[in-house]
């Protein structure tokens with residue numbers, strides 16, 4: 001069976017080496033040495049002043065919203081994983097959806113300004129599939145209107161834009177290190193920021209608000225992560241370059257086999273000056289009907305692509321319905337094909353062969 005993704009596992013001996021140290025120290029969580037080492041490594045990698053390692057990418061978004069003191073309305077993308085919208089609602093804010101750009105599939109910056117009201121406090125945009133949002137245009141709007149920017153950068157590990165890590169844009173960027181992500185710590189996530197005050201808040205908020213043992217800075221929650229998760233991160237981190245290289249190779253093979261012979265498959269656009277991470281392989285078909293026939297044929301061969309992201313988040317039963325025609329259209333006919341480190345060239349060829357067959361004999 002071939003799934004859309006498969007977790008990368010480092011050699012078991014490398015993880016076991018870290019386990020030995022954890023057993024000796026009996027320091028399992030609460031800012032242990034492995035967690036501090038991972039945070040330091042990632043801070044350097046992100047070229048950022050601050051990075052807080054957290055228990056997952058969803059609490060990262062929630063803490064970013066709370067720590068940056070967003071309230072009222074947050075302008076966001078309807079084309080992302082559910083956690084982007086649910087976190088806004090969880091923090092008692094209202095998501096206001098700006099439609100996406102038909103090429104990058106990220107929030108369309110030109111649609112943000114008309115949605116700003118007296119209640120708007122921030123923008124939460126996703127670098128979907130690791131494709132950079134129009135960070136310059138978004139920054140201009142945010143500065144003009146005094147809004148905070150949070151990027152859901154769950155897909156953006158390793159992406160650079162204009163020579164700078166993409167997670168370095170905005171007031172804060174949140175990451176997910178869930179097992180299925182390009183870089184992972186089994187479960188995990190974090191927030192990148194260059195803002196001293198925000199970083200301080202993120203750090204106490206993840207640890208119940210503690211200021212020492214008997215005092216508290218403010219309200220907090222338990223969003224810490226453990227030595228076991230940090231150890232996985234330390235084991236996976238040295239492979240990141242190799243993981244990205246392998247994904248690039250598979251992406252180029254998909255491109256070579258699918259983007260020819262008038263197959264009516266299109267791909268999102270990666271903006272210029274992007275060093276991409278190849279975190280997903282999304283394709284767009286002519287229609288949902290074509291997508292469905294492709295999915296059926298692949299499934300018959302035990303190949304399981306995923307409809308990332310369907311349906312639009314503006315259709316969730318706990319948000320106000322809003323019209324986002326481009327998202328509705330894209331979401332109905334976009335499919336992510338299998339892409340992971342261990343995927344074999346022959347498997348990609350097989351997937352493309354099935355797809356080419358369906359697409360040539362459709363109608």
Ligand SMILES: *Cc1c(COP(=O)(O)O)cnc(C)c1O
Pocket residue numbers: 056057058059080081083084126152154155175176177178188189
């Ligand atoms: C995976 C993901 C999340 C959630 O991260 P978790 O670590 O699973 O909580 C949030 N946003 C996007 C865009 C994601 O893909």
